[in-house]
Amino acid sequence: MVITGCTKSVKYPTTPVQKEPEPEQPAEPEVKLDYDQISLEIIHIQQLDEKAGPFNTYNPKFSFDESYIAVEVNLDTFNKIYIYRINSGELPDDFAFMIQKVQEVYLTESHDEKIIEDFFRSSFQESFNYEFNWFPASSSYLFTSNAGIGEYNIFIGSVEPEDITLEAIQQSIHPKSFGDYFMMTEEVKKDGQASVSPDGTKIAFTSGRTGNGDLYLLNLVKGDLKRLTYSEDTDFFPRWSPDSRDIVYTTGGKHSHDIHIIRNAGKENEYNEVLIKWFFDDVLPAYSPDGEKISFYTTYNQERDPFNTKRWALMIIPSDGSAPQAGKELIKYFHVPDVVKDNTQGTAWFPDSTHIILAKNIDRDYNPIYIYNTETRQESLVETGTNINHDISVSSNGLISFRAQVLGWDRIFIAVSTYFQEYRREKYQN
Amino acid sequence: MRYPPIFKNTEGRNIKINIMKKIIFIILFFIFSVSCLYPIPKEIEDALKLNRINHFDEALEVIENALNEEKIKPDITSAYTVGRILYRKGEFYREMAKLNVLTNLGYLIHVKDREKNPPDEIRLFLGIGYFLNKQFLEAAGILNQVVSNNSLNSELNGLALVYLGAAYYRTGEKDKASDLWEKVKKDDPLAYSTQGYLNAYLGINPAKGEEMTKGVLARPGIDRLPYIDTLKVNYAYTLLSLGRFNEAYGQISNINLDTPIFIYKKDKNKEIRFYDLAILQNYSKILFGESIKNLEPIVTASSGELASFASYYVAQMYLYLDNYDKSLKFASKAKKLSVSSSLTRVRAVACEASAGILMGKEKKGLKLLEKEISRIHGKPSSLLEMMMVVISSDVDYTMLKDTMNKIESFIYRTEWERTRRDTALLGEISFFSRRYVSALYYLERARDKGNKNKIETNDPNFLLKLSYVYYRREHYPESLEIFFSLGKRFSGIRPLQDAVQSVYSYKQKGSGEALID
Numbered sequence: 001m002v003i004t005g006c007t008k009s010v011k012y013p014t015t016p017v018q019k020e021p022e023p024e025q026p027a028e029p030e031v032k033l034d035y036d037q038i039s040l041e042i043i044h045i046q047q048l049d050e051k052a053g054p055f056n057t058y059n060p061k062f063s064f065d066e067s068y069i070a071v072e073v074n075l076d077t078f079n080k081i082y083i084y085r086i087n088s089g090e091l092p093d094d095f096a097f098m099i100q101k102v103q104e105v106y107l108t109e110s111h112d113e114k115i116i117e118d119f120f121r122s123s124f125q126e127s128f129n130y131e132f133n134w135f136p137a138s139s140s141y142l143f144t145s146n147a148g149i150g151e152y153n154i155f156i157g158s159v160e161p162e163d164i165t166l167e168a169i170q171q172s173i174h175p176k177s178f179g180d181y182f183m184m185t186e187e188v189k190k191d192g193q194a195s196v197s198p199d200g201t202k203i204a205f206t207s208g209r210t211g212n213g214d215l216y217l218l219n220l221v222k223g224d225l226k227r228l229t230y231s232e233d234t235d236f237f238p239r240w241s242p243d244s245r246d247i248v249y250t251t252g253g254k255h256s257h258d259i260h261i262i263r264n265a266g267k268e269n270e271y272n273e274v275l276i277k278w279f280f281d282d283v284l285p286a287y288s289p290d291g292e293k294i295s296f297y298t299t300y301n302q303e304r305d306p307f308n309t310k311r312w313a314l315m316i317i318p319s320d321g322s323a324p325q326a327g328k329e330l331i332k333y334f335h336v337p338d339v340v341k342d343n344t345q346g347t348a349w350f351p352d353s354t355h356i357i358l359a360k361n362i363d364r365d366y367n368p369i370y371i372y373n374t375e376t377r378q379e380s381l382v383e384t385g386t387n388i389n390h391d392i393s394v395s396s397n398g399l400i401s402f403r404a405q406v407l408g409w410d411r412i413f414i415a416v417s418t419y420f421q422e423y424r425r426e427k428y429q430n
Numbered sequence: 431m432r433y434p435p436i437f438k439n440t441e442g443r444n445i446k447i448n449i450m451k452k453i454i455f456i457i458l459f460f461i462f463s464v465s466c467l468y469p470i471p472k473e474i475e476d477a478l479k480l481n482r483i484n485h486f487d488e489a490l491e492v493i494e495n496a497l498n499e500e501k502i503k504p505d506i507t508s509a510y511t512v513g514r515i516l517y518r519k520g521e522f523y524r525e526m527a528k529l530n531v532l533t534n535l536g537y538l539i540h541v542k543d544r545e546k547n548p549p550d551e552i553r554l555f556l557g558i559g560y561f562l563n564k565q566f567l568e569a570a571g572i573l574n575q576v577v578s579n580n581s582l583n584s585e586l587n588g589l590a591l592v593y594l595g596a597a598y599y600r601t602g603e604k605d606k607a608s609d610l611w612e613k614v615k616k617d618d619p620l621a622y623s624t625q626g627y628l629n630a631y632l633g634i635n636p637a638k639g640e641e642m643t644k645g646v647l648a649r650p651g652i653d654r655l656p657y658i659d660t661l662k663v664n665y666a667y668t669l670l671s672l673g674r675f676n677e678a679y680g681q682i683s684n685i686n687l688d689t690p691i692f693i694y695k696k697d698k699n700k701e702i703r704f705y706d707l708a709i710l711q712n713y714s715k716i717l718f719g720e721s722i723k724n725l726e727p728i729v730t731a732s733s734g735e736l737a738s739f740a741s742y743y744v745a746q747m748y749l750y751l752d753n754y755d756k757s758l759k760f761a762s763k764a765k766k767l768s769v770s771s772s773l774t775r776v777r778a779v780a781c782e783a784s785a786g787i788l789m790g791k792e793k794k795g796l797k798l799l800e801k802e803i804s805r806i807h808g809k810p811s812s813l814l815e816m817m818m819v820v821i822s823s824d825v826d827y828t829m830l831k832d833t834m835n836k837i838e839s840f841i842y843r844t845e846w847e848r849t850r851r852d853t854a855l856l857g858e859i860s861f862f863s864r865r866y867v868s869a870l871y872y873l874e875r876a877r878d879k880g881n882k883n884k885i886e887t888n889d890p891n892f893l894l895k896l897s898y899v900y901y902r903r904e905h906y907p908e909s910l911e912i913f914f915s916l917g918k919r920f921s922g923i924r925p926l927q928d929a930v931q932s933v934y935s936y937k938q939k940g941s942g943e944a945l946i947d
Contacts, residue, residue, distance in 0.1 A: 054881075054884065054886030056880055056881065074887075075482075115735060116470065116474075116506075116507055116510045116511060116514075116736065117510070117514070117735075117739045119470075119478040119482070120481070120518075146847075151847065408881075409881075
């Protein structure tokens with residue numbers, strides 16, 4: 001039995017031939033829709049994979065062009081990532097998706113000669129693969145893995161065998177090969193929560209290498225690594241602004257967490273700004289697709305009970321820092337009480353940057369799903385016919401995925417919104 | 431379910447046959463050494479997947495069918511797979527048996543203490559519980575009262591005589607035991623069969639035990655008795671004691687371990703279901719016998735690493751069967767065959783030390799443990815696995831207190847990424863040292879939070895332990911929730927569930943009402 005990898009830290013060689021891209025701009029969408037003219041509804045729901053069995057699936061993530069969806073699959077000591085290809089019908093309104101599993105992503109000890117006892121030793125090889133993140137306009141992805149036995153590191157792989165993004169990164173920073181994947185970090189302490197910038201040139205991630213969890217920035221063009229935060233608290237869940245300039249994140253300790261933002265991340269004029277700092281817990285910030293707003297979960301409640309840590313609500317603030325950090329004025333930005341907080345997903349914004357889809361924490365209705373209008377503050381129930389809903393995400397063109405229970409086990413569902421329908425129609429006409 | 435013996439028994443045969451077998455094994459060794467490199471057959475893979483989600487019976491059934499349909503060959507791979515699944519199942523039932531005795535004992539003590547005049551049926555099963563919990567003096571005391579009162583029906587009175595005799599036998603009063611056993615009537619099937627079983631269990635005369643238990647099963651109409659499963663297991667146990675492992679295993683197919691052997695009805699609405707408290711322990715031992723049957727030949731026939739694994743498991747199972755000499759022999763083989771850094775070696779040493787302590791060589795056993803601890807003190811996971819072997823072997827906590835403290839100080843000083851199993855083992859250590867709050871903390875942390883009672887994602891052994899800890903902490907709904915879930919998959923949970931439910935009812939309703947349900 002051989003265990004590969006997991007040695008000391010690696011320095012990425014610089015690549016003199018490549019130039020850092022010019023100021024980043026969000027990619028122009030190939031189809032532009034006037035969302036004001038479309039009534040937002042859910043028109044089709046289907047289960048991703050109807051395979052029965054004692055396993056859970058969660059954390060669905062669409063690739064940027066909705067060709068693929070990645071989900072985590074958990075059974076006992078294994079946590080793998082399955083990637084499915086989403087084949088839709090040729091006609092724009094044909095939403096009976098053909099789903100086909102194309103890849104299982106996981107790392108494990110390499111066995112030169114596997115013997116039968118290895119199959120009984122599952123508990124010693126807890127291969128945990130999670131925190132999946134797609135690169136923009138690419139089949140490449142990042143994920144965190146303990147590689148079966150070692151420390152947690154960030155790895156890169158791709159669905160397509162000759163993916164341009166992966167090839168470029170191989171050429172620029174020469175990551176170490178590990179089975180079918182490559183190690184983006186190689187530390188004894190845990191690295192994870194990688195977030196790819198929308199322009200695909202940088203990765204922000206959380207690392208335990210300094211002892212308490214700090215954010216780091218890996219430049220995929222130059223290969224250099226920069227420490228972004230130095231606080232004594234744990235800094236985590238970094239999320240890029242759509243223009244790839246700023247990183248919003250959560251920081252805090254055991255008692256409460258706040259929301260901070262790093263402006264001009266990785267640049268000379270980089271600085272850290274506090275967005276929210278009060279006695280309530282505030283976590284998992286997410287940008288609206290237009291970059292104007294930031295939503296996050298908070299324990300603020302109308303009773304103003306700071307010790308009520310079980311009820312989460314949704315707040316939305318402007319991303320420019322114009323909202324107060326605390327106090328009564330901040331309460332104006334309070335939006336939805338009693339939402340289901342998912343531990344790994346931020347808020348699911350629709351591409352119009354106005355609507356959000358969320359699960360509400362209503363036990364009697366088994367966490368129903370609602371579409372919420374952030375401008376009118378109106379919400380409407382989505383009849384999904386599913387129970388215990390959470391892990392909701394929305395693709396860049398309005399395709400929805402969420403997790404719900406089927407016969408006691410968690411399964412992933414895909415839902416089509418009218419936004420996605422219009423996108424398909426426009427694309428078809430073009 | 432009965433599985434064909436993959437390797438035939440070599441015990442009790444003459445030397446010529448043994449020499450021939452050795453030659454065959456040498457030939458097999460070369461064949462298997464090559465065959466091991468081929469991919470695992472689909473049926474074995476399917477069985478391994480089922481084993482992985484703790485569906486032991488289904489896994490064994492897949493292999494049995496594949497062997498019967500000749501889809502797979504009876505070779506090292508199939509033998510090892512069957513042996514290991516049976517070992518896991520056996521350990522689960524061994525744990526269940528121990529906790530069953532403890533919960534039922536707790537319940538019966540509760541009833542006895544709170545009822546002004548508990549019926550002799552309570553005293554009888556309390557006495558049996560004491561005996562199985564190795565509290566022989568307490569067993570003798572209370573069973574003596576039952577026999578003296580002579581208030582029970584002939585069948586239960588016979589059972590009281592049998593167990594009172596056994597308690598006397600264990601306390602060294604063998605003559606008293608013989609006198610009592612002579613009074614047992616042959617036409618009381620339960621008492622006579624149990625006496626036969628105890629003949630084997632106490633090592634008095636297993637052959638006689640076989641004759642007695644077999645004779646009972648041959649009687650007309652015996653299948654209609656509510657305790658037929660106990661009679662079958664009693665017979666199987668005598669076969670096990672005679673080394674006829676495969677025959678013993680053949681007797682326990684389709685056994686229902688959830689059937690009470692006697693129902694006491696106080697009135698129309700009040701009843702107590704009494705179960706055979708020995709049946710789970712005997713059942714687990716029979717599983718171990720069949721597992722040994724499959725794994726023992728691999729020690730000779732296989733290559734180094736697999737032989738070392740097989741050797742350790744065989745050593746551990748002989749220890750569970752109270753055959754310490756054979757346990758030491760196989761533990762020593764496992765040590766020789768395994769590499770020094772391997773977990774198998776650590777476990778083999780722990781097994782050897784445990785066997786030594788259980789044989790009365792306490793100093794030698796502890797010294798062996800100390801030496802191994804200093805060798806692996808930087809490896810907390812290995813230390814935990816080592817202690818799990820010692821704990822599972824039923825070594826008394828008082829003997830290990832100092833060693834345990836030392837190990838825990840090593841473990842808590844080390845920072846490492848704990849697996850779920852590591853956390854559960856920390857819970858086991860806490861449980862063993864009777865720190866139930868700490869045990870609850872670790873066992874609960876080791877639980878799969880998303881599927882907290884599902885046996886597919888939780889080791890059923892740990893779930894059992896967790897349920898018992900909840901019971902000890904008087905969190906009865908949590909305890910019952912786990913038992914209910916386990917009971918849907920495994921036969922034999924009902925006696926534990928009933929005991930916990932009854933104590934819970936008692937606490938809620940007060941004296942007298944606990945006899946309900």
